[in-house]
Amino acid sequence: MYVRLDERYRVTLTLNGRERSAYAEPRTQLCDFLRHSLGATGTHVGCEHGVCGACTVMVDGRATRSCLMLAVQVEGRRVETIESLAKEGEMGDLQRAFREHHALQCGFCTAGILMSCHEFLGRVTDPSEAEVRDMLSGHLCRCTGYTGIVQAVLAVARARQNNRQEAP
Amino acid sequence: MNSAAPLHHQQSRSYVGKRQPRVEDEALLRGLGRYADDLAVPPGTLHAAVVRSPHAHARIQRVAIEAALQIPGVRGVLTGEDVKRWAAPFPVGVRQPMEHWCLAVDKVRYVGEPVAVIIAEDRYLAEDALESVEVEYDVLGVSIDPEMATNDDASVLHEAVGSNVVNDRYFNYGDADTAFEQAAHRLSLKVRYPRSACTPIECYVVLGQYDPAEGGYDVMANFQGPYAIHSVMARALQVPANRLRLRTPPDSGGSFGIKQGVFPYVVMMGLAARKVGAPVKWVEDRLEHLQGASSATNRVTTIEAAFASDGRVSALRFDQLDDCGAYLRAPEPATTYRMHGNVTGAYDIHHLQVRNRIVMTNKMPTGLNRGFGGPQVYFALERLMQRIAVTLDLDPLDVIRRNLVPTQAFPYRCSAGALLDSGDYRRGIELGVEQGGLEALRQRRESARREGRHYGIGYTVAVEPSISNMGYITMAQTPEERRRAGPKNGAVSTATISVDPLGSVSVHVSSTPQGQGHRTVAAQVVADVLGIPLESIRVDVELDTGKDAWSIASGNYSSRFAGAVAGAVHNAALKIRARLDAIAAQQWQVSVEDIRFGDGRIYTADGVHSTSFQRLAGATHWAPGTLPESETGGLRETAFWTPAELTAPDDDERINSSLCYGFIFDYCGVELDSLTGRVTIDRYVTLHDAGRMLNPQLVDGQVRGAFAQAVGAALYEAFHYNEDGSFASGTLADYLIPTTVEVPDPTILHMETPSPFTPLGAKGVGEGNNMSTPVCIANAVADALGDAVEPGAIELPLTPSKVRMLMGIEEPPRPEGVAEENAQASAGGGSKLSASDSVEIPASPQQVFASILDPDTLKAMIPGCHSLELTGDNAYRADVTVGVGMIRARFDARVELTELEPPHSLRLSGAGKSGMGDAAGAAKIRFSEIEGGKTRLDYDYEVTVGGKIASVGGRMLSSASKMLIGQIFSRLSQRLSGSTSKGSLWQRLRALTGKRGGDQ
Ligand code: FES
């Protein structure tokens, strides 16, 4: 798509399973677009330069830093944010495990961490603690010291593993 | 239930003291949190971007905004001129003619200082326009290093003060001079604590509004308190406090003290809104945050102990130089005084002298940061305790044990005035040793060392103060100044509980949490007192100064929630219960003693009467006519609570700086990578006594969070400034916060010695590891590095490159037989240098001369000297480890004293061989008597090296030699001043400052 810098474009995407659209300038960051144009304020911004991981969302199924992407780049694509994790009003297993293991305090880093964990657990079914820590090393959390987060992810992986084994 | 049961109110279920998942979590996990930047803004809200100084120190000649105003979408620019017209400088905590405005008005004093505010239709446009503001600067010299900033020729930040030292206070408790005179040993250590900050992941957010009809400001900000700062903001805005309505959002993305520093922006955005006649919102970005938000205070400390041969310390001296940056921003210099009453830590030390100086430098102003004052004090104190152990060749833990406040002494009054409320420190150590597995850790160290690995163990004990006394800040003033200003003390906390007509319970606390789970704990407390399910209670933690109960101590700081705020919640719940008791007793014609609360019901102990909580409580709204005469109707109670123990500083300068004092005992094992210098924490054990734990899961969460931040402070994080004051840590790729792979999981142990002074027996727990962990890791690194490293060189953060430098290059094992050879200088063909220098020593030439001839002194003088054996007249054979740059080598050396002309001159020479090469050196030393019975030593020296050592190059060799020789004489000086107390440094200081200690 050819864009002019001083024009606004209507960007249409699938956000958390629903088609949504709004205007964006070519330079509008995806995180700002999600938060302020589409109202998905669950995604947070911690550094705007790609280090803290707070802004992580899924774009076409891949964990992506929404501060390093432009809104116009998601035209026609699928974006999932933290708001998608509760199904039919109930929190998912990952969210419940975070609560159980005290994996959050202020909760500001949590949205991005949940999205990375969500993607990871979809790929890796039986992770070691070292693998979990390695995956989480792209995120900064200033509150928890990470222990609860690591425990929560390992617990979900184990529980899903058990469920799979029990399933006929 | 037996009516004679000793407990008046039995509950069906109790929540306090149990692990309880947080009521906060579900909204946050669903992405439904409401943080400051998530809240709806009024229609027509504009957005701000801040023009900041690129210079560390400059006079502002002109601020030209015309070009910016031409840009479409820009609606206005706020400058220093507007600020001067509408506002006043912020009040300062010391009596000095220095001004701090929310925007620079005449000079800029640090890189990143706000100079103007662009107000535009969106944030992108506002940021675009930043470049179009033209500021002409007249660049001035800078003061960056705190010690250099105290020099007479330093560039002065605040000219009207005339010096960068803006406060200088001296305190004397007991009789330290005599204790030092009589002590068998003395040891002094100089350490530097760097700048870092706990950097929440959410930055500052402010929404300012101005109402010209009322002449008032309405500002929403993710401020965290203390609300004493509300007065500072109102004064700066020149309005009565009721014309500054300050509101906080429901959720905050972390703070750790840092969001106290948003207050200048509250004023700035209020004024910006006034300037453009519309609401103005500002969202700080990460660069702005790192360079300009807030920082912990960096400190240079010289600490000195007088002690006996068993390690028992009789007296301490602290000389603390605190670098608060470019402005003394409220509540500074609180960092300096937060620990004042308990500066002797967990130890029973009676004699104490403290000198505190506050210096201004061209760096961002400092402010609250988790641990506040604690890491700085413990870094000096606990490093010193480790050094005492090493010097006396004792186990560091034995030295710690011998000095602890004895168990039977609680409540214990420290020499500087803290009243340690409760504790059992000895038992804490025993528990920690047993349950944490110290013996196994020692074995790990032994086996690691056998394998030639660098492994060390460090220990720390600390007292963790919580619930600050608002009066400690006035310690920066003299008793006379305090008398004139009137007393300041206490720590008022508030909580309000209301019961609505349908009988549901709402709680409000003014503690402005940033993730600690205050809503959960407050609900636990209320559920227990009123016997209702926790889920039925709603806790509100937004604070609106226009509507809610608050006081100056409101806010989230000094770990005051568990002790003070939860206590106020408890008291408010008791008030509600007392009213319901009276209503039920009248209705049922029974005595109040018979009323019980539980399972959501109110009933009599004999089971005859029972009603639901909602119904009886609702009656206060629906049927006030049926209530006892004492009842006014409605059901809402506010409790204010302040502890009696928090009195103002007394005329002897004693201050109980906090209400509660928890106890921490930490130890850890670390390993240093000999290739990279990386420090790996192998095991970390941390024992806490925080009184009664209200929710153990949240307590552990606080400990883990503090620990992770402390690992950052110990190993990675520091704000770096270049020599010209430019800021070199502006992104999270430069300022390194530890991630999951750097933070190990500590072993957390608990004991509970309830505080007698708080309603629930709880003490604060959130800051302890920020205080204890950095020095514990440093002590372990020191242990791993061994004695050859100069103790003061162990500086945080212990980054790989720094540690690698300290480790040096290992020499290969000495080949068989080399030690037997005659070690003669054979360094021909290597590097050679000569230089001269001088040093002053506080003793007469005769004394100095005699002591150099004394073998014990000579051994103590030579850094890294393992043994010294007399081989002839003033000739010795020495086993010495010397480091030059990266190279560290162990020498078999000959040392000789020749050309003796007592007490005028002598020649000190040495030559040695090592696996890394040869070295020889000689110094001609001349002694001359100078004023005050002291001696000046002038020395010319020559050093020759060969082999690998020579490869370090001339410059490195010259600075290493200078340092080594400097160390020799400073060790001599220290040893000599240890036996002469007349004319001690402290007495000179006192004479110089003309200040007298409080008890004289
Ligand atoms: S905000 Fe995107 S990585 Fe920090």
Ligand code: FES
């Ligand atoms: S929970 Fe606060 S930053 Fe992670």
